[in-house]
Amino acid sequence: MSRKISDFRRTDDSENYEYFLEYGKVNISTQKPAVLLIGGSEGGTVGEDAATQWFLKQADRGDYLVLRCRGIGRQAQWVADNYSHSINSAAELSIDSREAANNPDVVEYIKNADALFFAGGDQNEYEDYWEGTATQDAINYLINHKKIPVAGTSAGMAILGDYYYAPSRQGLISSEILNDPFHTNTKDIYRSDFLQVPYLKHVITDTHLDRHNDRHPETRYGRIFGLIARIMVAENHKVYGIGLEEGAFVGIDEKGIGRVFGNGSDRGQDAYFLQTNGAFPEQIQPGSPLIWDNYGRAVKVYRISGTPEGSGLFDLNNWLTASGGSWEYWFTTDGYSGFRREEIRY
Known part of the structure; x- marks a missing residue:
């Protein structure tokens, strides 16, 4: 009541x-x-x-x-x-x-x-x-x-996000955009004249990254990667992304510092801060698999696992200063089958 x-x-x-x-x-x-x-x-x-x-x-x-x-x-x-x-x-x-x-x-x-x-x-x-x-x-x-x-x-x-995906029909899945970056379900990618949110300039956001069940046979990690590829080629400049697993929350304060809330469990609490790494896709054309490798360094990603206290720090002013998580590279050598996420080991 x-x-x-x-x-x-x-x-x-x-x-x-x-x-x-x-x-x-x-x-x-x-x-x-x-x-x-x-x-x-x-x-x-x-x-x-x-x-x-x-x-x-x-x-x-x-x-x-x-x-x-x-x-x-x-x-x-x-x-x-x-x-x-x-x-x-x-x-x-x-x-x-x-x-x-x-x-x-x-x-x-x-x-x-x-x-x-x-x-x-x-x-x-x-x-x-x-x-x-x-x-x-x-x-x-x-x-x-x-x-x-x-x-x-x-x-x-x-x-x-400054960019957003707003499908008017069936939503895009990872294999569709990675196996054909111009698949018919990709037509609803927009550059926003809609909402102007501080610290989200040139950023596309995506949710439910880890969702995987009978109705959703694929996770969305490849989807946000593919969307970033399409936007980078169209806009010809650096592109950023924030992708969240279903149990993750990113709080961004007035100074542009993000931290990640979650349940502190082993799965489903991760936030990903993605940024292009200087090289355009080697192959991006209608009807062909996306190839975006750059020697295994196509997109640089910082991953933070959320906790009830709010974990890690990520500075959205420069997309470089970060703590409490780990850096990864995401890339594909052959569409959906070649998509990989690998932690950077120093």
Whole structure:
């Protein structure tokens, strides 16, 4: 049962938005800029609790707003149930059309937020409904002028990168992009005129890297590697990536220093900071396997395993200063079958 001081729900069916104030009253707060990236399958873990407490501390008992599509969810209720001492209010706003995204009431709800959480779902809907609207402007106002903390999980994390993958059809798998870098499922790679998040310039993010089950027969390590190859060739400059396993959380503070939260277990808690290493792919063309070897050094990667205390440090100002993890090289000599991840041993 939620500890609710006041509830307020407003729905505008004509413009497809829904707003629900789960807890508290909207007030004025002093917050710090920060970013929390969430791997996508975080529920009920000590890593989630630690990362959430870190994030809400940056909001300084402010007003917490969840943005999403497809109707109100349970994220604000969960925050109100478990962290009411750390917030002033918790609310959700579902924006499900471009008309709603330009509604003045919707824009005001967004601008009043002191902490912003992008829920999981379908990043293609976020792009279709919000990009190029007053909602986009309001979000960027919060991030770059009001300078509030912002978080995203799964699809919500995907849209925080300067580049993002927002499929309008079946999502891309590793073997598709590595065996054909121009596979039809790669057409939805975007350079963002969408969200401008500090320290994520020239960065593409990806989540669920380690997910492997009956519905997902391949992990996504090769996918983010392939996406970086495509972007590097298209943009002709250095490209970066942040990929998270499902139980990992990366907190980036106002100085651009990231640390990784997780459960401290042996698997599923790792964050990967990827950067191109100076050489373009040896082979990248439609219908042929990607070859990006560079003597086994195509992409340089720093890997940090998350802990409840927040482990390691990674400086996103220079992508060089790092501690608490290990460096790797990722490369492929022949598409999916030739993809390798190897730790650098000094």
